[in-house]
Amino acid sequence: MMELTDRFYRRFARSLSQHTLLYTEMITTGALIHGDRQRFLRYDPSEHPLAIQLGGSNPKDLALCARMCEDAGFDEINLNVGCPSDRVQNNMIGACLMAHPQLVAECLAAMQAEVDIPVTVKHRIGIDEQEGYEVLHHFVEQVRQSGCKTFIVHARKAILQGLSPKENREIPPLRYEYVYQLKQSFPELEIILNGGIKTLDECQTHLQQVDGVMLGREAYYNPRLLMEVDPVLFAQPSPFQCPKQAVQAYLPFLQECLQEGVPLGHITRHLLSIFQGLPGGRLYRRHLSEQAHRPGAGLHTLVDAMEHVRLPQQPTETK
Numbered sequence: 001m002m003e004l005t006d007r008f009y010r011r012f013a014r015s016l017s018q019h020t021l022l023y024t025e026m027i028t029t030g031a032l033i034h035g036d037r038q039r040f041l042r043y044d045p046s047e048h049p050l051a052i053q054l055g056g057s058n059p060k061d062l063a064l065c066a067r068m069c070e071d072a073g074f075d076e077i078n079l080n081v082g083c084p085s086d087r088v089q090n091n092m093i094g095a096c097l098m099a100h101p102q103l104v105a106e107c108l109a110a111m112q113a114e115v116d117i118p119v120t121v122k123h124r125i126g127i128d129e130q131e132g133y134e135v136l137h138h139f140v141e142q143v144r145q146s147g148c149k150t151f152i153v154h155a156r157k158a159i160l161q162g163l164s165p166k167e168n169r170e171i172p173p174l175r176y177e178y179v180y181q182l183k184q185s186f187p188e189l190e191i192i193l194n195g196g197i198k199t200l201d202e203c204q205t206h207l208q209q210v211d212g213v214m215l216g217r218e219a220y221y222n223p224r225l226l227m228e229v230d231p232v233l234f235a236q237p238s239p240f241q242c243p244k245q246a247v248q249a250y251l252p253f254l255q256e257c258l259q260e261g262v263p264l265g266h267i268t269r270h271l272l273s274i275f276q277g278l279p280g281g282r283l284y285r286r287h288l289s290e291q292a293h294r295p296g297a298g299l300h301t302l303v304d305a306m307e308h309v310r311l312p313q314q315p316t317e318t319k
C-alpha cells in the first residue's frame with residue numbers, strides 16, 4: 001500500500017508474523033527505470049517472503065523492471081491492475097487496465113519470459129459500468145493465457161470517474177461471491193481474495209472457498225492481528241508473547257536506521273497503532289506522535305512512549 005508498506009513497516013510486520021507473504025508499495029516502471037532504484041528496491045533480508053508490486057503497462061518496461069526485481073532477490077512480482085487514482089490512469093496504470101485484458105496478458109507474458117520467480121496480478125472485479133460476474137470471468141480467462149497462475153482479486157469494482165481512491169475502497173459493494181465463483185470456474189488457478197477482511201475468523205471462512213486471503217488496511221492499522229496469524233492460520237507459534245516484546249525487538253533495527261540518518265518519525269509512524277485499545281495505548285500514541293518529530297528525538301522517545309503502556313499479565317522481564 002502506497003505510503004504505508006515501506007521497508008520500515010514491513011520489517012515490523014515480518015517480526016509479528018513469520019509466515020505471511022508481504023508486499024511492497026506499488027512502484028511504477030518509470031520510477032524504477034528513471035528514479036532512485038536503490039531506494040525502491042531496498043528491503044531487509046528478514047522480510048522474505050516478499051513480493052514487489054509494479055505499476056505499468058508497457059511490456060518492455062515491465063520486463064526490464066521484472067529483471068531488476070528478480071536480481072534484487074524478491075520472491076514474487078505482482079502487477080497492479082487495481083489502483084483507481086487519476087494520476088496513474090493518465091499513465092495507463094492500475095484499474096483502468098481492467099478494460100484492456102489483452103494488454104495485461106501481454107505485460108504478464110513479457111515479465112514471465114524475463115524471470116523465473118512467480119509473476120502475479122492484483123485486480124478488481126470490474127470498473128465503471130462493467131457489471132456482473134461475466135466481466136471478471138472474461139478478464140481472467142484472457143489474462144490467464146499469459147501463463148499467470150495467481151490472481152489476487154479486490155472484490156469490489158472501481159469507479160474511475162467521480163470517486164476518490166479512498167471512496168473506491170469503501171463505496172462499491174464487496175462481491176465475495178464473484179471471487180468464490182472464479183475459483184469454481186478456474187480450479188487450477190490460485191485465487192486470492194482481498195477487500196474488507198477484518199478478522200482471522202473471516203479469513204478462515206474465505207479460505208474454505210479460495211486459496212488465499214490478502215489483508216490491507218487491517219494489517220496496517222491493527223498490527224496486533226498479525227501476531228495471531230502464525231498460530232491461527234499456519235499452526236506455528238506467535239513470535240512474541242506480547243506487543244511490547246515486539247517493539248523492544250525492533251529497537252536495534254530502529255537504531256541502525258537512525259544511524260543512517262532516517263528521521264525517527266518516518267519509522268515510528270508505523271508503530272503508532274500497536275498498543276491501540278490497551279491500557280495506556282492512547283498516551284503511548286500521543287507521546288510518540290508529538291515527540292518523534294522534535295529535535296533531539298531518538299530511540300529513547302519510543303522507549304519513553306512505551307512506559308505509558310500497562311499490559312495485563314506482562315511476562316516477567318529478565319534483567
Ligand SMILES: Cc1cc2nc3c(=O)[nH]c(=O)nc-3n(C[C@H](O)[C@H](O)[C@H](O)COP(=O)(O)O)c2cc1C
Nearest residue numbers: 001002025026122154169194195196197215216217
Ligand atoms: C493508503 C492505501 C494505499 C494503497 N496502495 C495500494 C497499492 O500500492 N497497491 C495495491 O495493490 N493496493 C493498494 N491499496 C489497496 C489495498 O491493497 C487493498 O486492495 C484495499 O485496501 C482493500 O483491502 P483491505 O480492505 O484489506 O484494505 C492501498 C490502500 C490504501 C488504504
